[in-house]
Amino acid sequence: MSDKPASTAQRVRTRFAPSPTGFIHLGNIRSALYPWAFARSQKGDFILRIEDTDLERSTQAAVDVIIEGMAWLGLDHDEGPFYQMQRMDRYKEVLAQLQAAGHVYPCYMSVAELDALRERQMAAKQKPRYDGTWRPEPGKTLPPVPEGVQPVLRFRNPLDGVVAWDDKVKGRIEIANAELDDLVIARPDGTPTYNFCVVVDDIDMAITHVIRGDDHVNNTPRQINIFRALAQEPPVYAHLPTVLNEQGEKMSKRNGAKPVTQYRDEGFLPDAMVNYLARLGWSHGDDEIFSRQQFLDWFNLDHLGRSAAQFDEAKLRWVNAQHLKAMDDAALAELVAAVLQQRGVEPDDRLPAICGLFKDRCETTHMLADWAQAFYTEVHPKPEDLAAHVTDAVKPALATLAAHLEQVAAWDKASIAAAIKQTLAEHGLKMPQLAMPVRVLVMGTPQTPSLDAVLALQKTKKVLGSLRSH
Known part of the structure; x- marks a missing residue:
């Protein structure tokens, strides 16, 4: 059967219809991603509908997380949100x-x-x-x-x-x-039940494709019979297999699933989340990393998987790291600046270059902000790192390097590299013997990218002060 509804002239219309009875997690949001992607790929409409007839369990907080999570992921809706409780008369x-x-x-x-x-x-x-x-x-x-x-x-x-x-x-x-x-x-008080409301909504909203979790398969025959009783043709159905957590259980709040918005707060990128979620039940050959636009260009209902997909935090982090690496430094700097500002740190125009230097070794914007913070605040090296690297034997070389750096004509990578080279020659040292103590004093850690590049982005006064502090 084709993806197209019975009438070829009919515009594709999909919907996401969550119940606001608990926060929305990745397993739920995937049921929003596919109908959104299908509507976008077919130049159709995507409708958001809140199924809030369970008055005892529905909360406004849960509605807020649904809307906030979708907005963060860029799953924009064309119509809605519609609330079932406001449609009782209909x-x-x-x-x-x-x-x-x-x-x-x-x-x-x-x-x-x-x-x-x-x-x-x-x-x-x-x-x-x-x-x-x-x-x-x-x-x-x-x-x-x-x-x-x-x-x-x-x-x-x-x-x-x-x-x-x-x-x-x-x-x-x-x-x-x-x-x-x-x-x-x-029910006895006259309020209609879920299976009935869904059918009326799908008819009134002219839904052509219902893409939802396979926990709804048992509802589908009942809903089809109600469509037929109302002399309406049912939509095309696609029932998605469950998303399992890392323990192989159905993903749920009870089983430790996090709200979608928590990933935002932990420094994940929306495009990386879309990329990762897309692969939890759909594939395009062996492509692992793709942009949002590629996903929409490729997406159709024929490549949806039949077996349950399993969430893997390590894989998600890897996907996020790939998107972070590929991101424009200036755009990345805006995200990292927001994290730093939340921590009470005010960045400056060095931040895009700092992001460019460190992004290859980070999985999230928070990890990148940890590196960037060392350029704007005092660092506190671990005592064990100081003991291991800032030894009495190397302290004369640190003093020499500070003296050479103080004399450089320009505070740039080439001049700093020359000062380091001169110091190594004078003290008969190999690069790691000098670089690691300098990194510990200036950055608080013995492992960083190329030393001259790191120092070039630091303020002169801060570097000299750190080198002379021990």
């Missing part, structure tokens, strides 16, 4: 239509009666399900309506035939209608 209007057409009926079976029915069925090794007691049929006499009981409304599911669809991930799926009981689509 749902009730459609419920009334279905009831008038005979697709819905009131059911007065109490919770206690339902529980007793389930227990009897399970004892008889049958699948627990509603038995149609209140389903009107020609020639059937219904039980007397109990007094003072508000009924639920049930959808009259077809009794025979099959519900089938060609899933873009799972292939052909067929479910016998005999397997499905009559779904409750409105």
Whole structure:
């Protein structure tokens, strides 16, 4: 089956419809990434819908994290956010239509009666399900309506035939209608239930493709039957396999998953996150690292994976490091400046060059900010590094280097390199014997990029003060 909906003239419209009942993690956000990417790749529309009918568990804080996380990742929506709780009048209007057409009926079976029915069925090794007691049929006499009981409304599911669809991930799926009981689509207080609201929303929003987690596969046949009862063609479905955590369990808050926004706060790049998430269930040959634009140029529903993807923090860090390396120094400096400012450190115009020098050895903007901070604040070398490298034997050479550096005509890489070379020759030292103590004193660590490049970006006064401090 093609990616295109039945009518070729129809514009592609996808949606992300999270429930704000807990913070959004990477497993959830991947269910936003693919419909967003498909809409963008097909020049279609991407709609954000908040399914907030679970009043007890839905919170505004969870809604904020969804919107904030998507904005950070650049998953922009064309319409919405729409809130289901604001659409209640519309749902009730459609419920009334279905009831008038005979697709819905009131059911007065109490919770206690339902529980007793389930227990009897399970004892008889049958699948627990509603038995149609209140389903009107020609020639059937219904039980007397109990007094003072508000009924639920049930959808009259077809009794025979099959519900089938060609899933873009799972292939052909067929479910016998005999397997499905009559779904409750409105509670006793009249509020409609999830499966019903989803269908009305998808119809009203003209959704052509539903790309969502495979925990919804069981809902799909019920939803298709409601579409048909409303004389509407269901959308194209693609059910994505679960994202597992590093322990191989389903990713969830309970299993230690972090909110998406925490990755932002830890110094990950949005384009790297999109790159990493895209590969958790989709591939383009063996390409591991790609830009957002390449992803959109390549993305289609035919290369979605069928098996569960496993999150790997080390791989995510590697992907982030590749994007960091490839990033323009000035753009990177803006991100690092924000991190430094949060720490109360005010950077200057040296920052782009500092980022350029150190970005190859960093996985996140926070690691880059750690290096940059050494150019703007006092460093405090570890006592063990001082003891190992700043020895009495090397101190005369450090004094000589300070004297030569004080005399350089220009504070640049070439002049500094010449002063270092002269000092090495005068004291009969090899480069590491001098470079490591200088690094410890100036940068607080014995390992840095090329010494002349590092010193050239430091302030003269700071370098001389550090060399003469021991």
